[in-house]
Amino acid sequence: MKLISACIVFLMFFLASPVHADYQRAYQDYVYNYGAYRNSYNEYTVAKSTYQTYRTLTAQNEAINKFRAVLKNRATVMAVYYNLLQEKLVNDKDTFNGIKESEKGWLDAHQKKIDAAGSLEDLNSVSQEFDSRYSQMDLETRQTVGKILLSKEIDLKGQLDLIFNNLDTKLKEMRTEGVNTTTQDRGVISSKNKLELFNQKVDEGKAIFFPERNDQIDIFKGQQRLTEANQYLRETVNYLLEVIKSVTG
């Protein structure tokens, strides 16, 4: 009996927040691999410097090994970063999954090329391929970060829209029963005006995260627009709370 109870608790624990657990796992994986990449980068710079100073065979072999390691770790970091974003996404998971699988396919092939490279020239060539590909990966991942952040504000606005609908219905009911709702109606109009400013800021954020041209996406700038949008959302709710207070007293 105790065993069954323990099993039920165990299952409930894992079923309760599978998404969160997956995200935490992905994040730990990302942190570990990013740390490994930074270490290998430091070793690469030392090996590169040693080789360029002494030009010995031993230094060259060491440089090849360290160069190979940093390239592989860099590719791994990008692969696990795609996993992290996949777990963090709430909407459009399928769309991003397609992108992620495509990039992971490319990164796998890239890793194989790194393994196959036998000389510094080969590694330089493979490294160059990554550089060429990176702008695409950077765009995709930055847009995905934008999508994650935008979805938070859009989700909150969706919740507020439902409340607006409920409030409209309630005010209609009050009017039907002969209540003068002029004050409340005015408050609702002011709230909707604030919500319009929220929409403008969200649109500005979208324009930053999804530029018409493939410019570098400034995530911080987008975050600032969303923070401003969030402030308008806060003011909208405060206005609505005042409307409710005018009814409840």
Next chain:
Amino acid sequence: MSPDKKNYTLWFVVGGIIAFLFIVIVGVFVGVSIMSNAIKNAQVTPTPEPTVVLEPTIVIQANKFATDPGVLKIRDDLKTVLGKIDSVDLFEPQIAPPAVDLGLNIK
């Protein structure tokens, strides 16, 4: 002047004086009466005051909706959303793009 004529004149004068006094008294009485009415009327005239418009129906209805479950639910929902708005993380440093290095090469 004969005594009869003298008496007649005396009576005429006395009667005239009495008639005059009577007219004066009546005049004073009427005057006082009119004045007192005027003063009375002036005191009684009410000052026009703004009409107080009571809205008993609205007050009663507002009280009714003050405890309406639908209204209270909207208030609670708003407070919940406000809590979410205050706690939303729009920076998420955990998902910031990794700082990978480009241009790696050894020549």
